[in-house]
Amino acid sequence: MRDFARSDSPAVQEQLDRLGRLSVPDGRLGLDTIRALLERLGNPHHRLPPVFHVAGTNGKGSTCAFLHAMLEAHGYKVHVTTSPHLVRYNERIRVAGKLIEDERLAELLAQVLDAGEDLNPSFFEVTIAAAFTEFARVPADACVVEVGLGGRFDATNVIEKPAACGIAALGIDHERFLLAPEAGTPEKPLARIAFEKAGIAKSGRPLVTLHYSEEAAEEIERIASDCGAILAMRGRDWTSDSLGNILHYSDPSGEVHLPVPSLVGAHQAENAALAVAMLRHQSLVRISEEAIVTGLRTAHWPARLQRLHAGPLTEEHEVWLDGGHNPSAGDALAQHFEGQRLHLVIGMLKGKDPASIIRPLKANLASVTAVPVPNHDYHPPEAFGRGTQTAASVPEALATIPVGRVPVLVAGSLYLAGEVLRLNGEFPD
Structure with missing residues (x-):
């Protein structure tokens, strides 16, 4: 890789x-x-x-x-x-x-x-x-x-x-x-x-x-x-x-x-x-x-349970970003969003276990949309379970999610997180 x-x-x-x-x-x-x-x-x-x-x-x-x-x-x-x-x-x-x-x-x-x-x-x-x-x-x-x-x-x-x-x-x-x-x-x-x-x-x-x-x-x-x-x-x-x-x-x-x-x-x-x-x-x-x-x-550390600022990706949704991709990260996400409904947009590298994020968040999920991880081999939609939707990019995924009070979490890969920050104009300094 x-x-x-x-x-x-x-x-x-x-x-x-x-x-x-x-x-x-x-x-x-x-x-x-x-x-x-x-x-x-x-x-x-x-x-x-x-x-x-x-x-x-x-x-x-x-x-x-x-x-x-x-x-x-x-x-x-x-x-x-x-x-x-x-x-x-x-x-x-x-x-x-x-x-x-x-x-x-x-x-x-x-x-x-x-x-x-x-x-x-x-x-x-x-x-x-x-x-x-x-x-x-x-x-x-x-x-x-x-x-x-x-x-x-x-x-x-x-x-x-x-x-x-x-x-x-x-x-x-x-x-x-x-x-x-x-x-x-x-x-x-x-x-x-x-x-x-x-x-x-x-x-x-x-x-x-x-x-x-x-x-x-x-x-x-x-x-x-x-x-x-x-x-x-x-x-x-x-x-x-x-x-x-x-x-x-x-x-x-x-x-x-x-x-x-x-x-x-x-x-x-x-x-x-x-x-x-x-x-x-x-x-x-x-x-x-x-x-x-x-x-x-x-202290500031981007792409770790980060709420995105106002930008192209947040015009219609409250969007959270996390680059975690293992069971410990999944547990931390579940603890933070306990009792809260979420739309999950997820992209994971082929070598990672999709269940590490999906399983801890299962009770929270209003929808799951799988997206590619740019320039890397990634899991297909079926890896994230039955009913998973698919989109060609994070912006396309956000466009398909109903506008409302349910926040969106983009997760599964730091490489995907970097692409999201770039698209939203948030450049780590």
Whole structure:
């Protein structure tokens, strides 16, 4: 699967076309290629400001958004790399608070692609090498890095001395890669997922986690012990609870009462608390309680239970957008829309399970309309159950839904979410 990046800048598009021609390294495991590429670029990952490194099945992007907002609220300049992009490739590389400019992006991608021409790097390896190269060049106070896939063999895992590592919610996703048979790894699926995510743990550095099932928690504890990481688990080393409009957080340093986060969804309180715990369990970057409060109120993370602004797609409907595509995401959507009727417009990649979204929302659904995921292989309408309608695009789907008080949820794929944001004129900045 490729990310099909597009740009209005001819110079950037030339490099994105080169990225798109890279072969997909199926079956290749390990960090040898990214390390070789970074060495040719002068090992920029050794010269990053303090890094907050975040893994997880769900919520890692939101956790990064909270970290970014809190650190900036303290007055710090912050580098951020997240994936995938929604509308523009530039979203993957935020340099000292701003998306990388087209002119510099074209130069940077050319530099990295030229350096690795004979290494056969992946799309993501080139992206991370480019991000780290720019982050090492431009001064900043902190760096927020989202794991792309898994953790143990993710290209971001070349980071050696992070300020803190964090693991967000765990669930079953990317089974082809993360549950592939391998000697010496856990057999139980959730323990194996935990094993892969905890692979980002580093000796002497905080590894901050949420509360998990027994088999997942035991695996994380084992890995932290083996590598000498300083484990801080929710429920054991820190606690959080949201009640009304207050997020109560406590750890050995004390108790704080914070506002519930601005991001919509009850699950965002857990992501916010994880970000708070990561900041409070590290010592490289000072952070004030005022900055934490401001970050909770201002954090923004598009396509995660996002209500679309006024635009071409919202003239006749209240439209919500979510890029979730696994059972944990489906459960979060069901919790948010509990007791509310919905029209669902859904597009999912072929490798994902349609039931992960359809089953939790079944009691809510007034109608289901299947749409294509542009430039990707996607499930046909019959995959979403009897009575599913079909449309050639999201605008066409919206045109067939009766105008009324029942909101519309567009869900199933971050790639589809990016197309929806583009069509509605909402470009992440």
